[in-house]
Amino acid sequence: MSSYTCSLVKERCIACGLCAVYAPAIFDYDEEGIVLFHQEPEATHQYISENHYASILKAYQKCPVRAILIEQSSNQSNRH
Numbered sequence: 409m410s411s412y413t414c415s416l417v418k419e420r421c422i423a424c425g426l427c428a429v430y431a432p433a434i435f436d437y438d439e440e441g442i443v444l445f446h447q448e449p450e451a452t453h454q455y456i457s458e459n460h461y462a463s464i465l466k467a468y469q470k471c472p473v474r475a476i477l478i479e480q481s482s483n484q485s486n487r488h
């Protein structure tokens with residue numbers, strides 16, 4: 409089974425707020441409205457569980473500046 413990693417490119421984020429509309433369990437914002445992971449505010453990437461994939465994919469598609477990236481990985485060797 410393949411797994412996915414979501415990465416955030418915070419320098420690109422324009423604080424539009426859309427990602428948390430589509431994936432509120434995953435995304436949150438700092439005090440300036442810049443995206444971060446809800447559960448790991450310091451992280452720049454996070455493993456995506458199967459049940460969150462659809463909502464993260466939606467956020468990825470809706471982000472106007474491609475600040476959210478989804479990468480497929482065949483193993484979980486870089487989990488943290």
Ligand code: SF4
Nearest residue numbers: 421422424425427471
């Ligand atoms: S949708 Fe993109 S630009 Fe908008 S807050 Fe989320 S990461 Fe930032």
